[in-house]
Amino acid sequence: MPDTEKNEVLKFDKVRINYGSSIKALNNISLSFLEGESVVICGPNGSGKTTLLKAATGLLLPTEGRVFLANEELTKKNRNNAFKKIGFLFQDSEDQLFCPTVREDVEYGPINQGLSPETINKRVEYALHVMGLEDLADRPIHHLSGGQKKRVALAGILAMKPSVLVLDEPTNGLDAQTSYDLIKTLKHLNEDHGFTLIVVTHDMNSISQFAKRIIILKEGTIFKDGNIRDVLTNIEALEEANIEPPIITRYFYLKNKLSQEENKTLPLSIEEAIHEP
Numbered sequence: 484m485p486d487t488e489k490n491e492v493l494k495f496d497k498v499r500i501n502y503g504s505s506i507k508a509l510n511n512i513s514l515s516f517l518e519g520e521s522v523v524i525c526g527p528n529g530s531g532k533t534t535l536l537k538a539a540t541g542l543l544l545p546t547e548g549r550v551f552l553a554n555e556e557l558t559k560k561n562r563n564n565a566f567k568k569i570g571f572l573f574q575d576s577e578d579q580l581f582c583p584t585v586r587e588d589v590e591y592g593p594i595n596q597g598l599s600p601e602t603i604n605k606r607v608e609y610a611l612h613v614m615g616l617e618d619l620a621d622r623p624i625h626h627l628s629g630g631q632k633k634r635v636a637l638a639g640i641l642a643m644k645p646s647v648l649v650l651d652e653p654t655n656g657l658d659a660q661t662s663y664d665l666i667k668t669l670k671h672l673n674e675d676h677g678f679t680l681i682v683v684t685h686d687m688n689s690i691s692q693f694a695k696r697i698i699i700l701k702e703g704t705i706f707k708d709g710n711i712r713d714v715l716t717n718i719e720a721l722e723e724a725n726i727e728p729p730i731i732t733r734y735f736y737l738k739n740k741l742s743q744e745e746n747k748t749l750p751l752s753i754e755e756a757i758h759e760p
C-alpha cells in the first residue's frame with residue numbers, strides 16, 4: 484500500500500516536555516507514525532528517547548503541544564486506556580513484571596480488559612507461542628533469566644493486542660543469540676502480524692534487519708528523520724550527533740576514503756557487504 488494511503492497511528496504536534504522548571508527533555512517535537520511502519524529511535528544518553536515513548540503511551544502528558552493516538556488526543560481523562568492501542572516494553576523488565584508465574588503475568592492484561600475466559604485463553608496461548616514461552620508458562624518469574632523476563636514482558640503486551648508496540652532498548656543486556664532471536668521476532672510481528680513497531684535502541688549493527696526508518700534525537704530535538712540507508716550512510720552527520728554507524732558501514736567508509744572511492748555505496752550489514760559485486 485502506498486504510504487499516502489496508510490493511517491496515521493501516532494502523531495506528535497509541537498510537543499515539549501519539561502521535568503520541573505529546568506529540565507527540557509523534549510523540545511518542539513512534531514512527528515507522525517504510519518500504520519505498519521517499523522521505526523528505530525536512536526540518540527545519546529539523555530537525548531529524550533524514553534521521554535518520547537512515555538509521551539506516546541500517555542505515561543507523560545506534554546508540557547506543551549499535543550499527542551494523538553489513532554487520531555484521538557491523549558488527555559488526562561483517556562490516557563489510562565491508551566494501553567489498548569499501544570503497548571510499552573519498559574527499558575527494565577523488572578519494572579514491568581509483578582505476577583508470581585509467567586502465565587499469570589501474561590493473562591493479567593486480558594483479564595483486566597474484562598474479556599471472556601475463552602478469548603483470554605486464546606490471547607495468552609498466542610502470546611506465549613509467538614514469544615516461544617510455552618515451556619516456561621508455569622515457571623515462577625523470579626527464577627527466569629533477564630532475557631526470558633524480557634520475552635515474558637513482551638508476551639504480556641502482545642496478549643493485549645495493541646496495534647502499536649513501543650519498545651525501549653529491547654535487546655539491552657541480551658546475549659547475541661537471544662538478541663538475534665528477538666530481532667527476528669520483531670520483524671515477524673511487524674511483517675506478518677501487522678504490528679507498528681517503534682523501537683529505541685543503541686544497537687546500530689542490527690537495526691537495518693528490521694527497521695526502514697530511523698529518527699535520531701539530539702538534546703530533545705529531532706536531529707534526523709529518514710530512510711535508514713540515507714541516514715546511516717551519512718557518517719559525517721552521525722558523528723555530529725555522537726552516533727556510531729554500524730561497524731561494517733564505518734569500515735567501508737574508511738576503506739573507500741583510503742582508495743578514493745567515496746562514491747561507492749556503503750553496506751549496512753555484513754550480508755550486504757558480502758553480496759556487493
Ligand SMILES: Nc1ncnc2c1ncn2[C@@H]1O[C@H](COP(=O)(O)OP(=O)(O)OP(=O)(O)O)[C@@H](O)[C@H]1O
Nearest residue numbers: 502506507508526527528529530531532533534535
Ligand atoms: N523523572 C525525571 N525527572 C527529572 N528529569 C528526568 C526524568 N526522567 C528523565 N529526565 C531527564 O530528561 C532528559 C531525557 O531523559 P530520557 O530518559 O528521556 O533520555 P534517554 O534518551 O532515554 O536516555 P538513555 O539512553 O540514557 O536511556 C535527561 O536529561 C534526563 O536526565
Ligand SMILES: [Mg+2]
Nearest residue numbers: 532533534574
Ligand atoms: Mg532511555
